[in-house]
Amino acid sequence: MITRLLPATDENIRTAAEVIRSGGLVAFPTETVYGLGANALDSDAISKIFTAKGRPADNPLIAHVAIIEAIKLLVSELPSSAVLLMERFMPGPLTLVLPRSPLIPDALTAGGDTVAVRVPAHDVARKLIEYAGVPIAAPSANVSGSPSPTTAAHVLNDMDGKVDIILDGGACSVGVESTVLSLVGTPRLLRPGGVTLEQLRETLSEVEIDDALYGELADGARVSSPGMKYRHYAPSVPVVAVCGAPEATANYLLSKLSDDIHAGFICFNEYSDMFPSELTVSIGVCGANDDHARGLFDALRRLDALKVDIIYAQCPDERGIGLAVSNRLKKAAGFSIINVE
Numbered sequence: 001m002i003t004r005l006l007p008a009t010d011e012n013i014r015t016a017a018e019v020i021r022s023g024g025l026v027a028f029p030t031e032t033v034y035g036l037g038a039n040a041l042d043s044d045a046i047s048k049i050f051t052a053k054g055r056p057a058d059n060p061l062i063a064h065v066a067i068i069e070a071i072k073l074l075v076s077e078l079p080s081s082a083v084l085l086m087e088r089f090m091p092g093p094l095t096l097v098l099p100r101s102p103l104i105p106d107a108l109t110a111g112g113d114t115v116a117v118r119v120p121a122h123d124v125a126r127k128l129i130e131y132a133g134v135p136i137a138a139p140s141a142n143v144s145g146s147p148s149p150t151t152a153a154h155v156l157n158d159m160d161g162k163v164d165i166i167l168d169g170g171a172c173s174v175g176v177e178s179t180v181l182s183l184v185g186t187p188r189l190l191r192p193g194g195v196t197l198e199q200l201r202e203t204l205s206e207v208e209i210d211d212a213l214y215g216e217l218a219d220g221a222r223v224s225s226p227g228m229k230y231r232h233y234a235p236s237v238p239v240v241a242v243c244g245a246p247e248a249t250a251n252y253l254l255s256k257l258s259d260d261i262h263a264g265f266i267c268f269n270e271y272s273d274m275f276p277s278e279l280t281v282s283i284g285v286c287g288a289n290d291d292h293a294r295g296l297f298d299a300l301r302r303l304d305a306l307k308v309d310i311i312y313a314q315c316p317d318e319r320g321i322g323l324a325v326s327n328r329l330k331k332a333a334g335f336s337i338i339n340v341e
């Protein structure tokens with residue numbers, strides 16, 4: 001298949017919408033990360049997503065719609081908690097898991113009885129869905145297991161020859177994926193993301209945190225969000241997440257700077273002078289968690305391309321979107337985490 005990389009002009013979005021309608025694959029920008037889209041009501045089109053990504057068949061996809069009202073067609077129940085969250089955070093980086101409507105094909109939900117729905121805030125994403133006239137199923141547009149793409153170049157790197165069109169809408173403004181919240185039973189955070197836990201707790205009286213967020217799961221453990229059980233967001237080289245006070249973690253990274261190992265470093269801007277510039281990517285000043293979110297996946301991909309043997313990364317604090325950044329980094333590290341005093 002020839003992949004066309006097109007700037008996201010109105011005309012090209014219309015062309016891409018036609019591809020979606022005829023069962024093809026289109027990668028497109030959202031405010032979080034680039035998505036790999038297909039008609040969410042067409043099982044054959046959905047199966048092409050799983051093939052292109054090499055995604056395990058038991059991992060369900062998010063249905064994206066252009067307007068909040070369209071969610072009602074995809075779910076069989078809309079609790080008042082959902083309505084509150086939709087009013088406050090949609091369009092935006094929040095995905096809600098709700099009981100599915102009969103409209104939804106099994107291919108989308110991996111046979112489960114819930115569906116994940118989201119209204120992206122990005123203009124290109126919303127126009128694409130609107131012009132296609134169908135909800136769009138879209139995982140992140142990376143090869144399964146590797147860091148999510150935040151630029152069209154990242155998508156091309158992973159998906160050249162596997163998708164019909166890549167719409168280039170520039171770099172994503174959030175940089176980590178949407179927050180996934182289950183509203184089946186007590187609200188439960190399945191994946192931290194662009195909408196923060198603090199924000200959710202301002203709106204809902206109770207939000208539980210799914211066990212899968214804390215570490216590696218026991219073999220055979222049942223997971224609420226199948227995506228959480230895989231090593232994920234990871235480049236081809238090992239990653240070590242180094243957690244603790246910034247000064248201390250910077251010093252730990254420094255201790256790994258030796259001639260014997262060809263290590264790459266991800267650090268806060270304040271410390272970048274301590275490391276060789278050609279092996280180091282800085283992701284923003286300490287505490288600038290929004291910048292870390294925008295920079296993390298690109299940093300992992302850049303160091304991977306340098307063919308370093310191992311990547312050491314300073315882990316941000318877990319306030320706000322820092323919880324999502326830290327979660328992605330720890331998953332990239334396969335939970336190989338160093339805590340320094």
Ligand code: TXA
Binds near residue numbers: 059118138190226227
């Ligand atoms: O920001 C995002 O959400 C991006 C952009 C493209 O919208 N999409 C994205 O999709 O990150 P994906 O497939 O890479 O991650 C979706 C996550 C997975 O962990 C999956 O297991 C979970 O959501 N998920 C999807 N449907 C679910 C369901 N019915 N119940 C529980 N978890 C679900």
Ligand code: MG
Binds near residue numbers: 139140148
């Ligand atoms: Mg993904």
